[in-house]
Amino acid sequence: MLKDNKTNLILMENILNNDIKSKIKGLAIYQIAGGIIGIGLTIWLIAQTVTITGLVILFFILAAGLYSFSIYCGQQLLKGQIKSGLKLSIINQALQVINFAVLGYAFKFVAGLILSIGINYTNDFKITFNFSLSEFQFNINSEKELVTVGFNVVAIYLVYFIDKLQQDIENRETLFKASQNIDTNTESLTTEEKL
Numbered sequence: 001m002l003k004d005n006k007t008n009l010i011l012m013e014n015i016l017n018n019d020i021k022s023k024i025k026g027l028a029i030y031q032i033a034g035g036i037i038g039i040g041l042t043i044w045l046i047a048q049t050v051t052i053t054g055l056v057i058l059f060f061i062l063a064a065g066l067y068s069f070s071i072y073c074g075q076q077l078l079k080g081q082i083k084s085g086l087k088l089s090i091i092n093q094a095l096q097v098i099n100f101a102v103l104g105y106a107f108k109f110v111a112g113l114i115l116s117i118g119i120n121y122t123n124d125f126k127i128t129f130n131f132s133l134s135e136f137q138f139n140i141n142s143e144k145e146l147v148t149v150g151f152n153v154v155a156i157y158l159v160y161f162i163d164k165l166q167q168d169i170e171n172r173e174t175l176f177k178a179s180q181n182i183d184t185n186t187e188s189l190t191t192e193e194k195l
Contacts, residue, residue: 015169015172015173015175015176016082016169016172020165020168020169020172023161023165024077024082024085024086024165025077025078027074027077027089027158027161027162027165028073028074028075028077028078028085029074030074030112031070031071031073031074031077031089031092031111031112032070032071032074032075032078033112034067034070034110034111034112034113034133034134035067035068035069035070035071035074035111035134036067036071037111037112037133037134038063038066038067038070038110038111038134038135038136039064039067039068039071041134041135041136042060042063042064042067042136045060046060055140059138062138063109063136063138066095066109066111066136067111067134067136069088069092070092070111070112072088073085073088073089073091073092074089076088077089082169083166083169086162086165086166086169087166089158089162090159090162090163090166092111093155093158093159093162094155094159095109096109096110096111096112096114096152096154096155097151097152097155097156097159098149098150098151098152099116099118099137099148099149099150099151099152100148100149100150101137101139101146101147101148102146102147102148102149103144103147104139104140104141104142104144104146105139105140105141106137106138106139106142106146107137107138107139108135108136108137108138108150109135109136109137109138110132110133110134110135110136110152110155111134112133112134112154113131113132113133113154114130114131114132114133114135114152114154114155115129115130115131115152115153115154116128116129116130116131116150116151116152116153117129117150117151117153118130118148118149118150118151119148119149119150120147120148121147121148122145122146122147122148128148128150130150
């Protein structure tokens with residue numbers, strides 16, 4: 001396992017240019033910062049909560065878990081675990097794409113920025129816009145009259161951005177391996193010619 005990690009790091013070092021490395025580092029820092037801000041807000045909310053029940057504790061644990069996952073995704077990228085870090089980052093961002101409140105159930109998770117475009121059907125049809133930092137909302141059986149759906153444009157862009165990064169890295173890896181095969185074949189031909 002350790003040998004595979006070392007081989008992966010060497011391979012990544014050879015195929016990643018400075019532009020890709022800086023994009024990966026920026027993504028990592030963004031996810032770590034969003035997670036840290038989210039955990040800070042969660043701790044602040046716990047301190048502000050008057051009555052803490054088992055369900056409230058469960059919601060805080062869920063929020064802290066999701067924000068910790070965002071931090072973990074960023075750490076994987078900074079540690080050089082690029083392929084697994086990017087896969088986890090897509091999951092992290094996909095969880096942030098849609099937010100909703102329907103029939104008393106609501107979900108909104110953002111670790112970083114939210115630029116949301118949505119629809120509010122509560123009293124009449126309204127198009128809504130929202131911009132803020134890390135947010136978490138999870139409701140069960142509350143505000144049943146509330147009907148909203150929103151899409152986080154930042155998360156949608158980041159899913160697209162990460163997918164493009166993955167494709168670029170895969171293409172570079174294929175080209176690098178092909179060039180290594182050509183070099184190996186050329187070396188063996190040269191050795192055979194000398195014999």
